[in-house]
Structures are given as structure tokens and as C-alpha cells.
Amino acid sequence: MTDYTPSTYGDRIAGRYDHWFGDIDVEAVVERLAELAGTGPALELGMGTGRVALPLIARGVTVHGIDASAEMVAAMRLKPGGSSIPVHLGDFAEVGVEGRFRLVYVVFNTFFALLTQESQLRCFANVAARLAPAGVFVIEAFVPDPGRFDRDQRTAVQRIEGDQVVLEVAVHDRALQTVDARFVVLSRAGVEQYPLKIRYAWPSELDLMARLAGLRLVHRWAGWRREPFTSASTVHVSVYERVRS
Numbered sequence: 489m490t491d492y493t494p495s496t497y498g499d500r501i502a503g504r505y506d507h508w509f510g511d512i513d514v515e516a517v518v519e520r521l522a523e524l525a526g527t528g529p530a531l532e533l534g535m536g537t538g539r540v541a542l543p544l545i546a547r548g549v550t551v552h553g554i555d556a557s558a559e560m561v562a563a564m565r566l567k568p569g570g571s572s573i574p575v576h577l578g579d580f581a582e583v584g585v586e587g588r589f590r591l592v593y594v595v596f597n598t599f600f601a602l603l604t605q606e607s608q609l610r611c612f613a614n615v616a617a618r619l620a621p622a623g624v625f626v627i628e629a630f631v632p633d634p635g636r637f638d639r640d641q642r643t644a645v646q647r648i649e650g651d652q653v654v655l656e657v658a659v660h661d662r663a664l665q666t667v668d669a670r671f672v673v674l675s676r677a678g679v680e681q682y683p684l685k686i687r688y689a690w691p692s693e694l695d696l697m698a699r700l701a702g703l704r705l706v707h708r709w710a711g712w713r714r715e716p717f718t719s720a721s722t723v724h725v726s727v728y729e730r731v732r733s
Contacts (some may be wrong), residue, residue: 494579494687498536498557501671501682505560506537508647508654508671509596514543515529517595517713518630522547523589524624524727531618533580533611534598538564541573552589554580559668581607585616592618593626600629600686603666608689616730625703625728628712631721632688634662651676665689691724703728 501508521530521544528550535553537560537698545551546569551574555561559680561577564570576585580594583601592615594695602608615625636642647654652675659668664687671682689697695705707714710721717724 492683494556494601495558497682497684498555498560501684502537502557502559502563504682505563506539510539512539512596513712514539518543518547520653520712520725521591521593521626522549524593524626525549527607528590529584529587530591530593531585531589533583533592533594533615534571534601535575536560538567538570538573539572540595542567542569545569545573545696549591552576552585552587554578554583554585556580558596558654572724579607581611583611583618585618587618588620588623589618590620591626593628595626595628597629597686599627600688603685603687605687605689608687609697609700612697612703616701616703619730621629621730623729624706625692625698626725627728628695628723628725630688630723632665632690633722634660643711646671691726694726699731702731704731 495589517540530549530551532551532553535541535555541551541553551573553573555575558577558610561575578584602611619625637660640662642658644656647651652673655672657670657672666687669684673680698704705726707727708717709715709725710717710723712725
């Protein structure tokens, strides 16, 4: 689709997002983020429906957010406590907020919603400018696996529920490191499509972006419970801090 914008994915999928992608280890995520935030405040990039921010606030951390999708933010506002979170509506690559933060974080592959290397680099630089002196930037993302695609294509069943089937249909561009995907819902009511585009980056590429922004890797785990990161890991939680002179 040619009219895809930073808000498209969230605006289309907001009503289904928590149901489809709510099965995460929230306790482990919030425990680690609260530890890293210390006295705060924290900033979430791509806050979405608040499934991480709200329990983090319940732990006593002050959280601000950025999201491109008004529909996702509206879904968060309907939840208990969601109406009081300061949220900037816009492209999170710009980190268009005031102040300094002890923790800036982006979870569940959301960093890859930035569709060019240039926008990802810009995000790192803007995050670095918003970090408090002892602040950290945390990214949770998958480790790329081009082998998931057959001739740079993929079709997979995501779920079967009642009288509906949810398919993932994707095209992979290995030169640009992009995936253009659709979640396709087939039901008695007809066919619905939810578009998703990403630009993935390898962990080593993220580390280089960090260095160019004046940050350095201090931790890399294979999960939120500090599992060791190895060559077999499929996801990573990476923690960056300012380079100290």
C-alpha cells in the first residue's frame, strides 16, 4: 500500500491489539524496567495501548509516552489510569518531548516500525539527547531470521478462533531489510486486512547506531529475566548508556 504512514498499523489494529498480542510476561518486563528506571521518570516510545506503561506506573514509576496512533492512545485512555498519562502524539523517531529521562524504552519489536536506517539512527540520536546523565535506553526486539521466508515470502496461520482464521502474509526485501506484511482475517463476515511494515536491524547494527549517537551497550539479555544471550537467541533486550569520557 502506498498510503502507509507511521500511524497506519496502530490505527487499524488498535481494537484487536491486546487480544492478539497481550500474551507477554508483563511481570518480568515491568520488574526489569522499574529496576532500570530507578527514581525515574521514564519515557516509552510507541506506547500503544499502555500494556507496559500502566503496570509500570503502578510500580511507582512516572511514565510519559509517544505514539503515532490516535486510536492506540484512545484504547489506552479507556483503561483504569490511562487518562492521566502524558502522551505526545507523533513519530517517535523525533522523541518530541521536553525533559530528561532516567529510562527510555521501546518494547516488542516496535523500534522496527521506523522504516529506514536513517530514521532509526535519528531515533538513537534524539533519545541520547533526552537521557539523564545516568539514563539508559532499552530496546526489546527479535533477532532477524531471513530463513523464515521461502523465496522472500511467508504465509502462516497465526490463530484459529471460532469461525475465523487469522493469517500472516508477508514479503521480505533482504536488501532493504524490510518486511511488508498483512494480518488477514477470514470469517463469515468477510475478509479484513491489517497492514504492518517493518525495517529490522541486527543487534550489531543497533550497537553501531548507538555508538554513533554517543551511547554504548552495557547489557544484552535473551529476555526480561536476564537470560544469557547466545547465538541461539531469537530475541534480545539491549541496554545502552551514555559513553563516559
